[in-house]
Amino acid sequence: MKLSVLINNYNYQHYVSDAIDSVLQQSFPVDEIIVVDDKSTDKSAKILKEKFSDHEKVKLVLKNKNEGQLSSFNAGFIASCGEIICFLDADDLYKENYIAEVVKFYQEHPECDFLFCSAEVFGNEERIASCYNNTRDLGYSRIATLYKKAWVGHRTSTVSMRRHVLEKFLPLPQQEDWRIRADDCLVFGASIVGARKFYLAKPLVRYRAHGNNNHYGQKQKRTPEYLDKYKQAVDHLLGFLAEKMSYPSNLYEQAHIEFRTIPKPNEQEFNIYESIIDKSELLVLNKLSRFLSIYIHFISRGGFLSLVRIKLLWLRNKIQQFALRLYRLPQSKTNTTA
Structure with missing residues (x-):
């Protein structure tokens, strides 16, 4: 060598x-x-x-x-x-x-x-x-x-x-x-x-x-x-x-396959691939099948607790966003009335 x-x-x-x-x-x-x-x-x-x-x-x-x-x-x-x-x-x-x-x-x-x-x-x-x-x-x-x-x-x-x-x-x-x-x-x-x-x-x-x-x-x-x-x-x-590698524009369709090449993915890596799939132009059923693929791989490699934490953080953010919209709604109506 x-x-x-x-x-x-x-x-x-x-x-x-x-x-x-x-x-x-x-x-x-x-x-x-x-x-x-x-x-x-x-x-x-x-x-x-x-x-x-x-x-x-x-x-x-x-x-x-x-x-x-x-x-x-x-x-x-x-x-x-x-x-x-x-x-x-x-x-x-x-x-x-x-x-x-x-x-x-x-x-x-x-x-x-x-x-x-x-x-x-x-x-x-x-x-x-x-x-x-x-x-x-x-x-x-x-x-x-x-x-x-x-x-x-x-x-x-x-x-x-x-x-x-x-x-x-x-x-x-x-x-x-x-x-x-x-x-x-x-x-x-x-x-x-x-x-x-x-x-x-x-x-x-x-x-x-x-x-x-x-x-x-x-x-x-x-x-x-x-x-x-x-x-x-x-x-x-x-x-x-x-362009040099002649990659197609829909390479995101293989994101779940690439994720599974990581034997023990961490939270950051999981988030990256979940985001790629989520923001892709795939049909809903195709997205779901790919989400399932990366969830199973992540959990089977010891990422169950990490996945629970990720989803709890996601839920907390959604609740905070919803609460913020409710808080702003009365103010918006008041301003409109004024």
Whole structure:
């Protein structure tokens, strides 16, 4: 199983060497490390050439134009040849057993197309960033992504996937839309092209919080204009990939089937698929049969109490809405009379 690590770098002269060294010092050796420098304005390129230009496992891709993170993913993937592709941001680190754990997981789970793990945040803050409490088979998520923008993944440096998955959507042309946070392209793209995803509940990656992260910790910069532009970029990406895959407009009809690929769905996942079915254009009887399908699967996988809680919350909301309408009715009549 040949394995490639893609490192994307822009102006991380103080960190990029450590990132590369963290890969070279793995307990299980990788086959190649592709380092893409996105025309950094600091000394990154000089450092990379001096330290790694002659290294047999390190391939440098020094771009002559700054085009953003997605462009680096595109260039790195084109330059790679691994069957498994791992991603690493230049300011993060792999723990020494990361690659060994990833290889073992793919070997033991041949059905796994896309794997992400927990991360140990260090630097300006210290914590374990986990997505779930336990290792999970998350099934398929193309319908949940297309209709509800479900984001089934984690930070760039925690992500790996099989080459055949990436071949279905990289390179992507929307480079200007994704100069930063292009890990969304990896997460959304893998889901839409039909990757079966798994989560490994081990903090095998060290995520550096240093105040200059391009996206993490930059909430103050997320203006309404930025959020609107981001929404447009996501819509454009999802539409492009759906067309590329030639998906029909009524893919929602298979939502109940996709839901059942999740062995032990949680409440959030149940709510997503219930909403897709509820808001679909299916006839009432077809909706009911699909509701029944996801209810049975959810309950049979230990979700009975969760389902009861969901329905009680739904009933409470309905009662509150009804009470609010009753409260407003006399006021409305009074205003009309006046």
